[in-house]
Amino acid sequence: MTQRLVHRPARATHPLLPPAPRTIEPPPNLPEGKTGTPATALLPMAGVPCSCRSAARRSGSGACGTWSIWRSCAPSWAPPPVPVAFTLGARDVRAAGLAHCRRPPLPTGPVPLGSAAAPALHYPLGDGTDPAAWTALKALTEHLRTGGG
Structure with a gap:
């Protein structure tokens, strides 16, 4: 039995860039003639308690409702x-x-x-923009729970 020594050079990596400063941006402006509630003025501050909570938990993210703060990107508004x-x-x-x-x-x-002998099944529900997908998902899971086997 012979052994063959193979040389594999180590991979070179570039140094990490310094992180960009994080700022909390105000919510988007409302169309002309529309007014928001006083609570909408507090939306930019919703991420502050979350970042404190995530730092306390030593996790990478914190979320309050649909506002979230991640370490790798600036705070932003995300739809449900x-x-x-x-x-x-x-x-x-x-x-x-x-x-x-x-x-x-x-x-x-x-x-x-x-495999055809033991297939998994993938059910497409939509493109991620139609909230009716929640109704379809509920109907699908109820249908699958009543399966007889």
Whole structure:
């Protein structure tokens, strides 16, 4: 038995750039003629307690409602999350029954993933902009829970 020594040079990395200063920006301006509530003036300060809480927890992020502060980017407004898809693993497909899982209460059918003998099923719910995806997700999970196997 012979052994062959292979030389692999170490990877070179560039030095990290200094972090950009973090600032809290005001919320976007309202269209002309529209007025906000007094609470909207406090929205830029919503991230301050979160950053203190995340520092206390030593976590990378903190979130209050839809305002969040991450260490790697400036605070920004993020819309509420909307589901895009749901994937059911092969073990759960087997438990609920393949025939039952292939007939979801959705306008489109599932996309099979993996082997034909034990497929996982991927159910597309939308593009992440339509809140009706929450209703579709609830209907899908109720349908899958009633599966007979």
